[in-house]
Amino acid sequence: MNQTLLSEDQRDALQEMMNISMGQAARSLAQLIDTQITLSIPTISEASPSDLAEIFSFGKVTWYARQSFLGQIKGEVLSLIGKNGCEALAELMDYDMPLTEVQTQELILELTNILSGACLSGLSSQLELKTNLNMPTLFNPSASEKSVYSWSTALLVEVTFSIESFSFNARVMICMEENSILTLKKSLDVLVG
Amino acid sequence: MHNPELLESLLRKLPMGACIVDAQYQIVFWNDFFSDRLDLQETDVIGKSILEIFPEQARFLKKKIHSVFILKNESFSYWEQRPHIFEFQSSRPITGEETLMYQNMEVLPLMDEQQEVQYVCITIQDVTAQASYYSDLSKAAEELDKEHKEQARLIRKLEEAKTQLVQSEKMASIGQLAAGVAHEINSPIGFIYSNLQSLQDYAEKLIKVGTFAAKLIDKSGEMKFKRLKNDFYERAEFDYIKEDIVDLISESLDGAVRVKEIVKSLKEFSHSDTNEWAVSDVVEGIESTLKIINSQFKYKVELVKDYQEGIPPLYCMVMQLNQVFMNLILNAAQAIEGSGHIYIRVYTDGDWQKVSIRDTGQGISPSNLSKIFDPFFTTKPVGSGTGLGLSLSYNIIKNHGGNIDVNSTVGKGTEFIVSLPHKSANEPTESPES
Numbered sequence: 001m002n003q004t005l006l007s008e009d010q011r012d013a014l015q016e017m018m019n020i021s022m023g024q025a026a027r028s029l030a031q032l033i034d035t036q037i038t039l040s041i042p043t044i045s046e047a048s049p050s051d052l053a054e055i056f057s058f059g060k061v062t063w064y065a066r067q068s069f070l071g072q073i074k075g076e077v078l079s080l081i082g083k084n085g086c087e088a089l090a091e092l093m094d095y096d097m098p099l100t101e102v103q104t105q106e107l108i109l110e111l112t113n114i115l116s117g118a119c120l121s122g123l124s125s126q127l128e129l130k131t132n133l134n135m136p137t138l139f140n141p142s143a144s145e146k147s148v149y150s151w152s153t154a155l156l157v158e159v160t161f162s163i164e165s166f167s168f169n170a171r172v173m174i175c176m177e178e179n180s181i182l183t184l185k186k187s188l189d190v191l192v193g
Numbered sequence: 194m195h196n197p198e199l200l201e202s203l204l205r206k207l208p209m210g211a212c213i214v215d216a217q218y219q220i221v222f223w224n225d226f227f228s229d230r231l232d233l234q235e236t237d238v239i240g241k242s243i244l245e246i247f248p249e250q251a252r253f254l255k256k257k258i259h260s261v262f263i264l265k266n267e268s269f270s271y272w273e274q275r276p277h278i279f280e281f282q283s284s285r286p287i288t289g290e291e292t293l294m295y296q297n298m299e300v301l302p303l304m305d306e307q308q309e310v311q312y313v314c315i316t317i318q319d320v321t322a323q324a325s326y327y328s329d330l331s332k333a334a335e336e337l338d339k340e341h342k343e344q345a346r347l348i349r350k351l352e353e354a355k356t357q358l359v360q361s362e363k364m365a366s367i368g369q370l371a372a373g374v375a376h377e378i379n380s381p382i383g384f385i386y387s388n389l390q391s392l393q394d395y396a397e398k399l400i401k402v403g404t405f406a407a408k409l410i411d412k413s414g415e416m417k418f419k420r421l422k423n424d425f426y427e428r429a430e431f432d433y434i435k436e437d438i439v440d441l442i443s444e445s446l447d448g449a450v451r452v453k454e455i456v457k458s459l460k461e462f463s464h465s466d467t468n469e470w471a472v473s474d475v476v477e478g479i480e481s482t483l484k485i486i487n488s489q490f491k492y493k494v495e496l497v498k499d500y501q502e503g504i505p506p507l508y509c510m511v512m513q514l515n516q517v518f519m520n521l522i523l524n525a526a527q528a529i530e531g532s533g534h535i536y537i538r539v540y541t542d543g544d545w546q547k548v549s550i551r552d553t554g555q556g557i558s559p560s561n562l563s564k565i566f567d568p569f570f571t572t573k574p575v576g577s578g579t580g581l582g583l584s585l586s587y588n589i590i591k592n593h594g595g596n597i598d599v600n601s602t603v604g605k606g607t608e609f610i611v612s613l614p615h616k617s618a619n620e621p622t623e624s625p626e627s
């Protein structure tokens with residue numbers, strides 16, 4: 001059996017944690033933009049490097065950004081921001097419309113920071129693991145070599161925000177190296193008891 | 194180490210900007226990095242709103258700070274999107290070329306025990322070196338790309354020039370070949386012609402002799418000789434030969450004259466020194482060109498010529514002009530499907546001598562009209578068009594200080610008008626003494 005795969009119990013625990021932390025994120029976001037936000041229940045799955053090829057083929061409808069984190073667990077958070085609904089969201093976030101290229105970049109980076117911050121702080125606060133996020137950067141998957149990815153598995157957390165009349169889709173992938181996954185599993189086991 | 198004073202003095206001396214504000218955006222801490230670079234001491238800013246001190250960035254700072262208070266997570270800003278948040282001078286005031294510092298910003302939440310954000314800390318990192326390295330790098334890449342494109346363009350040009358060279362080489366060697374052939378044919382056709390003339394004279398005389406002899410025999414009254422003569426003349430078909438030989442010889446003479454003329458035109462056309470400026474007759478040039486190419490289209494095209502009388506000769510490179518006329522007339526003939534007309538008109542118009550070549554062919558579409566003088570533009574199938582004719586013609590006419598104009602209607606036909614100045618700029622002026 002693959003050492004890094006989550007057991008059913010571990011997955012359930014993680015799901016519960018994600019529900020809580022994404023709920024918090026949505027509430028904070030709603031407060032920030034002063035608008036009601038509905039959040040889909042986050043779905044959690046595991047992605048292998050070979051799943052990545054597919055995920056990276058959405059370039060037409062998705063922006064990619066990444067943000068590394070250090071601490072007791074290390075890795076990178078990859079966020080996939082759906083292009084649909086972004087403009088409307090930007091307007092709510094007090095961006096000047098229409099968006100220039102640079103403003104679009106700022107929007108993607110800000111959304112990435114908010115989403116991965118929420119995911120990661122959810123994980124780390126409840127598991128009592130310390131992590132620090134670094135600066136997010138834009139990422140063009142087609143320009144980089146797939147073989148350089150050095151992780152064995154990644155948690156894929158998928159959420160959809162619905163804001164008033166429009167919906168906005170975002171996916172967050174928490175990619176961790178093997179040691180960090182083992183640490184995570186241990187912490188989950190402690191939590192599950 | 195739990196000495197707050199030490200920690201604070203460290204924070205003041207940190208090689209990065211640190212500014213702490215509360216939920217009302219009021220500054221509660223401001224380190225040396227800020228005061229050194231803005232000439233604003235901490236005492237000047239404490240208790241003041243950061244939004245008032247930096248009014249231009251107020252909207253951006255407010256949004257960032259607010260979001261950290263609410264989301265309880267750090268927030269970032271990157272030099273690539275927002276290079277100069279604060280008007281800090283570059284870290285290289287003497288030697289550096291950047292005057293404004295490139296900055297990365299990070300806004301950190303400072304939380305109390307209840308996990309509520311009390312303050313946020315704005316940290317600024319000087320990334321001028323990194324930014325200038327990046328922009329140097331992308332500048333270099335841009336330059337490389339430019340050079341690469343320039344290279345590709347030059348290679349293309351070189352290839353075009355090569356093809357053009359090959360084409361003009363080909364024209365030149367065809368010219369030489371024609372000159373050689375013309376030279377070789379010239380002397381045999383000369384003696385064939387003069388021999389035929391003598392033969393014509395001799396034959397006339399021989400016929401007279403034969404006719405005279407027959408008459409003599411008839412007059413002599415000697416029936417025996419008369420019968421013998423009649424018999425012999427009949428068997429030899431003297432009456433028929435006497436008629437036919439005249440026709441044969443005059444036909445042959447006609448043929449020889451034609452050959453002589455073609456040879457003359459060939460010699461004219463392929464004159465070895467095609468770049469020679471001389472006073473020449475344009476109409477003569479057109480006529481000698483027509484003699485060479487006429488056979489290519491004489492069955493499908495009816496030529497209508499209209500040469501104004503008394504057109505003065507031009508100082509020109511007549512061999513090159515002939516090439517232009519050849520190109521224009523061949524294009525006209527090729528544009529005609531089935532049968533049609535080509536009208537060639539030579540006339541004067543003010544200071545200009547003009548040659549109009551008009552056809553009733555398929556015409557040129559407006560979108561192609563701007564391209565026909567481009568080298569290698571052709572609508573003809575591979576092998577039958579080089580796309581060089583008009584560009585070459587254009588250059589030749591420009592070298593003469595003239596113009597080529599074109600009018601065309603799709604389905605109706607096309608007219609090319611070559612205008613040449615009567616008085617060429619490089620014509621030698623005749624001295625009054627001579």
Ligand SMILES: Nc1ncnc2c1ncn2[C@@H]1O[C@H](COP(=O)(O)OP(=O)(O)O)[C@@H](O)[C@H]1O
Pocket residue numbers: 520524525528552554555556557565566570571572573577578579580581582583584607
């Ligand atoms: N009299 C004409 N009628 C219609 N099209 C013409 C005529 N003369 C030139 N063209 C157009 O211009 C193009 C370029 O002519 P030219 O430079 O002589 O090259 P080429 O004859 O080898 O194609 C031709 O392919 C043709 O499409």
Ligand SMILES: [Mg+2]
Pocket residue numbers: 520523524580581582583
């Ligand atoms: Mg042509």
